[in-house]
Amino acid sequence: MKDSLFGYQFLNGVNPMVIRRCSVLPENFPVTDQMVFLDGGKSLAEEMQNGNIFLCDYKLLDGLKANEVNGKQQYLMAPLVLLHKTPKKDQLMPIAIQLKQEPSKDNPIFFPTDSEYDWLLAKMFVRSADFQVHQLNSHLLRTHLLAEVFSVSILRNLPMVHPLYKLLVPNTRYTLQINFLARELLISDGGFFNKFTASGGEPMQKILQKANSSITYTSLCVRDDIKERGLESVPHYYYRDDAFQIWDIINRFVQGVLGYYYKDDSDVQRDTELQTWVLEIFEHGFLSRPESGMPQRLNTVAELVKFITMVIFTCSAQHGAVNNGQFDYGSWMPNTPATLQRPPPTTKGTSDLSSLLETLPDVNATVHGMAIMYLLSKPSSDFVPFGHYPEEYFSEIVPRQQMHLFKGELGLLNSKIEARNLGLKIPYTFLDPALMENSVAI
Numbered sequence: 001m002k003d004s005l006f007g008y009q010f011l012n013g014v015n016p017m018v019i020r021r022c023s024v025l026p027e028n029f030p031v032t033d034q035m036v037f038l039d040g041g042k043s044l045a046e047e048m049q050n051g052n053i054f055l056c057d058y059k060l061l062d063g064l065k066a067n068e069v070n071g072k073q074q075y076l077m078a079p080l081v082l083l084h085k086t087p088k089k090d091q092l093m094p095i096a097i098q099l100k101q102e103p104s105k106d107n108p109i110f111f112p113t114d115s116e117y118d119w120l121l122a123k124m125f126v127r128s129a130d131f132q133v134h135q136l137n138s139h140l141l142r143t144h145l146l147a148e149v150f151s152v153s154i155l156r157n158l159p160m161v162h163p164l165y166k167l168l169v170p171n172t173r174y175t176l177q178i179n180f181l182a183r184e185l186l187i188s189d190g191g192f193f194n195k196f197t198a199s200g201g202e203p204m205q206k207i208l209q210k211a212n213s214s215i216t217y218t219s220l221c222v223r224d225d226i227k228e229r230g231l232e233s234v235p236h237y238y239y240r241d242d243a244f245q246i247w248d249i250i251n252r253f254v255q256g257v258l259g260y261y262y263k264d265d266s267d268v269q270r271d272t273e274l275q276t277w278v279l280e281i282f283e284h285g286f287l288s289r290p291e292s293g294m295p296q297r298l299n300t301v302a303e304l305v306k307f308i309t310m311v312i313f314t315c316s317a318q319h320g321a322v323n324n325g326q327f328d329y330g331s332w333m334p335n336t337p338a339t340l341q342r343p344p345p346t347t348k349g350t351s352d353l354s355s356l357l358e359t360l361p362d363v364n365a366t367v368h369g370m371a372i373m374y375l376l377s378k379p380s381s382d383f384v385p386f387g388h389y390p391e392e393y394f395s396e397i398v399p400r401q402q403m404h405l406f407k408g409e410l411g412l413l414n415s416k417i418e419a420r421n422l423g424l425k426i427p428y429t430f431l432d433p434a435l436m437e438n439s440v441a442i
Contacts, residue, residue: 001335003112006123007083007092008236010056012428014325015134016239017142021230022055022082023048029055029080029096030103035111036082036095047084051233054092056081058129060137060210062101067200067339070362074339076132076198077125090235097122099344106346117351121359125344128337131330132199134322137211142220143319144182147175147440149285150311157277163261164274166393167254167308171315173384174441192372196365198339215286217293220310222247222318238428239321242417246317246431249409251309256402258305265300274298278307316386320436324429327377331370337361338369376442379435386410386436410434 010019025031025044033043047053058078066076082096093112099122100107110122151172158165187193187204194200199207218224222243226232231240262268269275275297286294298304330336342359345351361369384390387403387410394400410433421427429435 001120001123001127003093003123004091006094006127008426009130009329010054010081010083010092011234011237012239012426013329014322014430015130015138016237016321017138018056018058018130018133019054019083019229019231020056021051021234022053023230025082026055026057026080028101028103029082029098029109031082031096031109035109036084038113051230052085052087054083054085054234056083056126056130058126058133059101060133060207061129061199061203064199064203064206066198067194067203069196069198069200069339069341069365072341074198074341075125075343076203076340077129077344079122079126079129081126085234092234094123097126099125108346108348110348114348115351117353117356118345118348121344121351121356124334124337124356124359125340127335128198128340131336131338132197132203132207135193135197136199136204136207139319139322140182140187141208141211142215143314143322144175144179144440146220146285147172147315147319148179149281150315151175153277153280153284157280158273162273163258163394163399164277164308166399167257168311169393170384170389170391171312171439173439174380175315175439178441186372192368196338196361196368212287213289215292217295217310220314220318221306222313238420238424239431242413242428242431243313243317243321245413245416246410246433247309247313249406249413250312250317251305252409253402253406254305254308254312256405257399258301258308260396260398260402262301262304268298268301268304274304315439316436317431319440320386321430323442324377324435326373327370330373333366333369334360336369336373339365378442379437380441384438384441386433386438388438 010016031044037043044053057080061076062078064076066074068074077099078101080098081094083092084095086093095112097110098107110119112119154165154168154172185191193204218228226240231237278298279296282288282294282296286292295303295307298307337360339361340359341361387407389403414432414434417432421429
């Protein structure tokens with residue numbers, strides 16, 4: 001695995017949600033200039049000030065005892081990764097990896113200058129940690145389970161004649177069904193996660209609890225999230241570029257439709273069905289946590305438009321970003337190992353090809369993992385592209401016109417993305433509207 005591809009995946013792989021710009025090194029990650037800039041030409045302080053240092057912190061996994069697979073103890077780390085944006089090619093390159101949160105003698109910091117297998121194993125443990133955080137937090141919790149909260153609250157609180165029901169119900173298609181199947185086949189006691197991943201069983205419950213307690217409204221609104229992580233100007237961040245355009249297109253569509261029904265802020269405040277829908281999402285999806293920033297009620301048309309934009313984006317684009325590339329990046333198992341069978345090296349210079357191969361998962365875990373990622377990346381048999389509405393819920397002229405404009409804007413974005421991808425070594429297709437599902441349906 002080349003360092004350039006390792007770094008690229010933090011921006012444009014299936015989990016572009018962990019990386020953030022680093023302005024101050026965490027106290028538990030004692031990297032020095034001499035460790036990472038051997039020629040002495042740069043300093044971490046200067047590079048952080050210039051916005052060229054980035055951090056990926058998997059503290060969500062800290063303190064967890066890994067699952068057993070095939071009767072054998074597995075190993076799950078909570079790494080910290082430091083990346084540097086190179087001046088010539090604007091690539092993100094890993095410069096330091098610490099595999100556990102607390103620094104100690106038996107928890108060395110690994111560097112690209114270490115032995116081939118020490119560095120490769122360090123990257124492999126990071127990729128395994130990323131698999132767990134991606135599947136349980138970025139994918140399951142932040143798209144599937146949130147979409148379920150939105151869907152159930154719609155069915156409980158919004159009558160079929162309500163404009164919000166008509167607007168949002170296409171983005172809930174098959175969500176309850178696919179989540180039922182996930183509970184039966186993937187995250188149940190006998191499901192794939194419990195049988196074949198390092199985070200299966202008790203760790204899975206703890207990861208989901210910790211992740212849910214830290215989820216915020218800001219992190220669900222892509223423009224706010226990118227700003228909070230300091231990634232507005234990172235080059236070659238195609239997830240951000242495409243997500244921004246999709247968010248803005250959705251936002252204009254929602255404004256156009258809801259502006260027909262909500263003429264001023266008082267219309268929003270008086271809509272008791274809308275307010276009950278929002279409150280149930282806050283109570284059941286965010287466990288009534290005020291610190292989440294999730295609205296408990298909406299008071300203005302602008303607040304309503306942003307909230308509905310977030311709901312549609314989460315159920316369509318965000319799910320596409322974290323779902324559609326799973327087989328692309330996971331079919332080569334060493335790049336995305338669902339579990340690892342040996343602990344990481346505690347002393348540098350002790351790793352070799354034999355120890356690396358012994359660390360990789362068993363064949364049955366590998367095969368099941370590849371099969372699951374293939375199925376989850378495959379479009380449903382009656383795929384409905386984003387922005388297409390085969391079932392006509394609106395009879396009024398204005399919302400129907402807005403739907404036509406919405407579809408046209410998405411078509412233009414599709415052409416722009418296809419044209420850009422012609423010049424990319426690795427095309428970024430996960431947020432191409434033509435390839436995105438209208439809902440969390442797989």
